[in-house]
Amino acid sequence: MAVLVLADHDNAHLRDTTAKTVTAAQILSTDVDVLVLGEGAKAVADAAAQIAGVRKVLLMEGPELKAMLAEAAAAAVVPLMDGYDAFLTPATSVGKNVAPRIAAKLDVSQISDVIEVVDGSTFVRPIYAGNALETVSSSEAKKVITVRPTAFKAAADGGSAPVETVAAPTVQAHARFVSEAVTASDRPELGAARIVVSGGRALGSAEEFNGVLEPLADKLGAAIGASRAAVDAGYAPNDYQVGQTGKVVAPDLYIAIGISGAIQHLAGMKDSKVIVAINKDPEAPIFQIADYGLVADYKTAIPELMRALG
Amino acid sequence: MKVLVPVKRVIDYNVKVRVKSDQTGVDLANVKMSMNPFDEIAVEEAVRLREKGVATEVVVVSIGPAQAQDTIRTALAMGADRGLLLQTDQDLEPLAVAKLLQAVVGEEQPKLVLMGKQAIDGDNNAVGQMLAALLDWPQATFASAVELNGEASAKVTREVDGGLQTIEVDLPAVVTADLRLNEPRYASLPNIMKAKKKPIEVKAAADYGVDIAPRLTVLKVTEPPKRGGGVKVETAADLVMKLKNEAGVL
Ligand SMILES: Cc1cc2nc3c(=O)[nH]c(=O)nc-3n(C[C@H](O)[C@H](O)[C@H](O)COP(=O)(O)OP(=O)(O)OC[C@H]3O[C@@H](n4cnc5c(N)ncnc54)[C@H](O)[C@@H]3O)c2cc1C
Ligand SMILES: Nc1ncnc2c1ncn2[C@@H]1O[C@H](COP(=O)(O)O)[C@@H](O)[C@H]1O
Numbered sequence: 001m002a003v004l005v006l007a008d009h010d011n012a013h014l015r016d017t018t019a020k021t022v023t024a025a026q027i028l029s030t031d032v033d034v035l036v037l038g039e040g041a042k043a044v045a046d047a048a049a050q051i052a053g054v055r056k057v058l059l060m061e062g063p064e065l066k067a068m069l070a071e072a073a074a075a076a077v078v079p080l081m082d083g084y085d086a087f088l089t090p091a092t093s094v095g096k097n098v099a100p101r102i103a104a105k106l107d108v109s110q111i112s113d114v115i116e117v118v119d120g121s122t123f124v125r126p127i128y129a130g131n132a133l134e135t136v137s138s139s140e141a142k143k144v145i146t147v148r149p150t151a152f153k154a155a156a157d158g159g160s161a162p163v164e165t166v167a168a169p170t171v172q173a174h175a176r177f178v179s180e181a182v183t184a185s186d187r188p189e190l191g192a193a194r195i196v197v198s199g200g201r202a203l204g205s206a207e208e209f210n211g212v213l214e215p216l217a218d219k220l221g222a223a224i225g226a227s228r229a230a231v232d233a234g235y236a237p238n239d240y241q242v243g244q245t246g247k248v249v250a251p252d253l254y255i256a257i258g259i260s261g262a263i264q265h266l267a268g269m270k271d272s273k274v275i276v277a278i279n280k281d282p283e284a285p286i287f288q289i290a291d292y293g294l295v296a297d298y299k300t301a302i303p304e305l306m307r308a309l310g
Numbered sequence: 311m312k313v314l315v316p317v318k319r320v321i322d323y324n325v326k327v328r329v330k331s332d333q334t335g336v337d338l339a340n341v342k343m344s345m346n347p348f349d350e351i352a353v354e355e356a357v358r359l360r361e362k363g364v365a366t367e368v369v370v371v372s373i374g375p376a377q378a379q380d381t382i383r384t385a386l387a388m389g390a391d392r393g394l395l396l397q398t399d400q401d402l403e404p405l406a407v408a409k410l411l412q413a414v415v416g417e418e419q420p421k422l423v424l425m426g427k428q429a430i431d432g433d434n435n436a437v438g439q440m441l442a443a444l445l446d447w448p449q450a451t452f453a454s455a456v457e458l459n460g461e462a463s464a465k466v467t468r469e470v471d472g473g474l475q476t477i478e479v480d481l482p483a484v485v486t487a488d489l490r491l492n493e494p495r496y497a498s499l500p501n502i503m504k505a506k507k508k509p510i511e512v513k514a515a516a517d518y519g520v521d522i523a524p525r526l527t528v529l530k531v532t533e534p535p536k537r538g539g540g541v542k543v544e545t546a547a548d549l550v551m552k553l554k555n556e557a558g559v560l
């Protein structure tokens with residue numbers, strides 16, 4: 001059995017979600033190749049070649065692949081699947097967009113958001129916002145799987161796989177890239193940060209959200225997250241949202257400030273190693289899963305926390 | 311221009327989910343069921359297109375048990391024109407749903423399929439992308455803004471991991487709704503009454519002659535490991551001390 005792993009990157013840097021997905025792939029097979037789709041992404045392919053145990057890296061470049069439009073990406077992957085028994089991608093917005101299209105083209109089911117590979121055909125995945133875990137077995141000839149990266153340790157460095165350049169197929173594209181608005185930040189990426197400080201509806205405005213969370217995040221070297229309520233109200237950009245329908249994070253430390261702890265929010269952070277909740281309502285459900293709870297108004301608690309951190 | 315909106319009947323998002331003790335699934339007996347929240351957003355968007363005169367007809371389709379007619383009725387009360395139920399008591403996988411929807415698209419010939427990005431029961435986030443693949447249509451997933459250029463194309467802003475991406479897709483296309491596309495309306499009483507007279511056609515899913523057999527076997531459904539309850543701290547200074555000395559994360 002050979003497995004193809006789709007690399008997660010921004011054309012300049014490889015994200016560690018790729019090495020985590022390689023770990024999941026290596027439970028299925030020792031023949032794991034990594035596919036880099038993009039443009040100007042040679043450095044990414046070279047980085048992927050260093051993941052220990054990778055057999056080879058395929059690099060396919062083109063303008064539509066730069067924006068990872070689903071039609072172009074699926075057209076690139078589907079013909080390659082003649083040589084593979086499984087396709088794995090991290091469950092990022094790119095992976096979630098592209099993988100089902102590949103599965104349907106191959107006429108196979110997809111197994112979404114896998115958190116455990118039990119054996120070559122058995123997988124565990126969360127359903128109902130993580131309130132239940134489903135163990136499924138698949139007898140599909142080719143398996144298409146999205147992997148929840150936070151559930152796997154990154155494969156080590158130290159490999160030196162060959163990089164092969166493959167020509168991208170030409171597609172009659174019915175989709176065009178127009179523009180993107182990327183949230184610029186010097187902070188660690190939300191999905192990869194060791195510490196996340198997250199704000200909720202309690203913050204009340206964008207100014208307050210930034211004014212309270214940014215200094216704290218800077219002090220801790222943390223990424224900033226948010227609840228849906230905070231994003232909907234415009235206090236934080238959409239890519240900050242943690243939860244069932246936002247990002248799933250599992251940092252060493254997650255600090256929830258003025259977040260009630262709805263199940264849809266918990267779905268995105270309850271696998272964090274240590275959870276801290278700061279909320280003025282002692283009955284807030286977030287306290288049921290918090291390792292350390294501070295019942296307090298954030299307006300006084302956060303300045304005190306800043307002082308205590310020194 | 312006709313718009314097709316697939317809607318799923320799911321456990322209400324406020325209900326506390328309980329795993330059955332025999333590990334065969336979650337307990338759906340006597341729990342509140344509602345329209346999948348993302349599908350409500352898709353219905354709202356389609357109805358707005360209808361109100362702007364861009365869409366001429368909004369057709370909602372649901373695949374599920376007889377009770378899914380209630381879900382369709384809710385969409386009709388929001389302003390959709392007519393409904394179609396593909397009745398089945400089987401729990402279908404996304405690929406099977408996409409194949410049935412492909413057949414419905416063949417019959418209905420919509421210019422646009424607007425649907426939810428994810429059903430909050432199975433959390434698959436797959437049907438829209440699969441439908442687009444089967445139809446060989448372009449897809450614009452996780453939409454937070456949709457702007458139609460007549461019947462030629464749609465400019466769609468997508469919520470992605472790094473922020474927002476805007477793409478343009480030629481019609482016909484599949485668009486899947488994210489949370490911030492709009493805020494769905496509540497149906498007014500007069501509209502609920504009116505919806506009772508709107509037509510719902512019921513067909514058997516099995517009559518479509520597509521392969522909807524399951525590809526996966528569910529071996530068991532279990533409860534996730536519970537987090538042990540924590541402690542309350544009195545002050546921020548106390549918290550920092552515990553995070554440093556006890557938890558070792560600072
Ligand atoms: C389909 C669907 C998908 C969803 N997906 C997500 C998702 O991915 N992520 C997500 O987060 N949510 C999601 N939600 C929304 C979720 O159900 C909740 O509505 C949301 O998480 C609430 O956000 P919040 O905790 O910030 O706001 P609230 O629930 O309003 O909580 C605010 C909290 O702040 C506390 N507070 C107020 N003032 C202060 C103060 N001065 N100091 C300290 N504490 C204070 C209050 O006691 C309260 O507990 C989804 C919902 C649906 C229907
Ligand atoms: N049984 C169904 N009937 C109608 N539409 C469905 C059904 N299942 C899924 N869908 C649609 O597909 C979207 C994505 O679902 P999923 O891929 O299952 O997460 C939903 O938001 C619905 O719009």
